[in-house]
Amino acid sequence: MFNLGILTLLLVATTSAYRFYQDEIPNGDHVPHPCKPNYLWWGVGHGNPLGGGPRNPFGQDFARYHRWTEELCRLDSDGDGMTNGQELGDPNCVWTKGNLPQESTGITHPGVCDPWGSDKCRVANKAVTCETGEFKCDGINDQDVMNITLRFPLTAIPAEETTYMCLTFELDMLEEDSEYHLIGSKPFIDNANVMHHIVITGCDATSSPLRKPGVCNMAPTGCQKTLQTWTLGMPGECVYREAGFKIGKLAGITRLNMQFHWTNPQKRTDYMDSSGLTLFVTKQLRRYNAAYLTTGQMHLDIPPRMPRVVKKSSCTAECTRLIMSEPVHLMTGWNHMHYLGYQQNVELNRNGEKLRDLTPDDVYSYDNPTVYEYNPPVEVRPGDSLETTCVFRSTSRSTTARYGEGSFDEMCFGIFTFYPAEAIEMSSCVTWDDVDLCRVNGTSLNDCDLMIFFNPSHPQRQRLFSKVLDNCNVYGGCRSECPAAVEEVRQHPCLRGSMEAYIGDLKQNGVSSLEVFKFFSALESCDCVDKPHTSTWRYPVSGAGGHTAVVSISILLAAFTMMLP
Structure with a gap:
């Protein structure tokens, strides 16, 4: 019991400190969660990386193991028959801070008993929660709201580290002479071992439907309007009560494209998936039409073994004047980096002065993003600027990470929903290094x-x-x-x-x-x-x-x- 408490204290720290402890143990930044496939332990919840996991009853003895030692390495803190070093990729107990561990695959949690769910581990793991949160959204149960469920047929997952797969769905259930608002969505995750995110985009009459799931690196032509997103750790998406995403023939959205992002780092050949989303749609139109806006940096080069790499991007005052025809109101916002992401924030400025932080993630989690809901919505005016700052930590990497769509590439974006949709024609305000892509005009x-x-x-x-x-x-x-x-x-x-x-x-x-x-x-x-x-x-x-x-x-x-x- 004493050993379990010591290791748990190393792994389960307070919000202000637990990032520090990742650097103090081998492979500390990618220990998998034992009962949430595709999650990392430090990304599940803020302050307690196990999302409510075991508490340490021996905090006063922490000074004995404030760093990785041979003694701590050779302990079996969770009593599952493997030493802490074996579970963390340092079987010979030779790792030192700042160096790469001997092994980086097959990592398990040394403070949680394995195998998960076994009789011998049931008592030891009783405090570890495996819940991802309940989806709550006002309005989705109203009588005028219909549910539309979109799911992939059971599909073989390619033996690739990263796969993007698309499938198109017709909107035959909607009346052709009516307008509709999409006001929310809830995921159905069939294979949590590989599912990372889902994106729904609207398709116009020029689009060519994908009748069966097919590999795609982007949405098909004519399916460029983002309508809903889900990513690992989100219980669903709920649109602000005064807005909705317009769909249907009268809105120019005749079909929907659903894109999956599968992450299969082991490149297994036996995985199948039939995940999907349930959409909540109503004919009772809300006051405003909603849309997405993205800020951020598309040029990233992050050297290996760096404790802190900062990348910035500005949606400048000139850009907001260019892309906005009138003020908009932000309903929600969240950050998007990948596994090297450490901290991120998007800051709203007006007349050269900071108004507020929009997405202040002091502890960022790729696997469990924080969605900031603005109630009341935040006004952004033409001439305001949006400053995106991404902080990365690459101490666990031996190669340079660059911008890319794979889970182990990197990104730096702030993602927002806003209204009215008509105020912004270009749905992003991003940069490539210091090149303002808001200035794209045709070709x-x-x-x-x-x-x-x-x-x-x-x-x-x-x-x-x-x-x-x-x-x-x-x-x-x-x-x-x-x-x-x-x-x-x-x-x-x-x-x-x-x-x-x-x-x-x-x-x-x-x-x-x-x-x-x-x-x-x-x-x-x-x-x-x-x-x-x-x-x-x-x-x-x-x-x-x-x-x-x-x-x-x-x-x-x-x-x-x-x-x-």
């Missing part, structure tokens, strides 16, 4: 016509490529004539400042060619590592791309680049 950005740059037969592209490739080395060192050629080429709007790296990133997510790779390699052949201009062109890259759940502009740009040669 143009910051005076750069992307089609001109990416069209192989266009005279401007041919001139730019020839200038660089004729004067600079592709695979060698810096030629004396190269700097002058590069300086001239970098005056082009598509290659000025951060636009160069942004163009390279767009192209590598589309259909890259050897000529493009040579151009960017030659362009950077004379760049010194201490030059701030050095871009982040990489070739080839896999795993990056748009994220349907959080940022529609990435879908637009990714779809655009896929059409380019």
